[in-house]
Amino acid sequence: MRYLLDSPLFYRLFYNIVGGGKAHALFVSNYLRPREGDKILDVGCGPADILKFLTGVIYTGFDINAQYIKSAKENYSKVGNFFCSNIDMNIIETLPLFDLIMANGVMHHLNDREAVDLFKLAFAGLKKGGRMLTIDGCYTKNQHRLIRFILSKDRGKFVRNREEYVNLASKVFSGVKTELRDDMLNIPYNHLIIECTK
16 A cells, blocks of 8 residues: 555545645645745645645645656646755755645654754745645544554554644754544544644
8 A cells, every 4th residue: 555655646636535635735724824925835745736726826736656757747837946855954945935744644654863853954944934734644532442452553653642743843943733533534534734933
């Protein structure tokens, strides 16, 4: 299953079955809240299907999966710029400052040091008053066993609880807000949305 999800075709099939479109729509309208002309950086953009829910923005996506980036370019080249690469401080310094930086489903793939490095990268890449948004699976107290099982089978090996995610973000950002959701997919699942303001 994990191997199949590296394919944009199977990724989109899975995305549609579990209700990924609903999750993206809720994330954009309730949390990202982009304004016309906002510069947005998407770290780990995948095939960039979130662009179905973004209009009037200047979008840049990075992902290390060449198949995802090829698909993103085929489908969204008119509304976004895409790069098949890791993003680091050397790269972020060559880019314009962003109003919004998002890392959707990324943090649970990173160990603690890598996660803090990504928060530092976002801080460096944001305009004053800009925001970083993340959304990841999250362990909770008294969590239903089915949700815990699904989370345990994720491709990411670093699914955390709320306090652990917040601790990492707070090493870089002083303004950190979170919201836990259990209604964003068609399957039982707990998402944690983190909003960090520069």
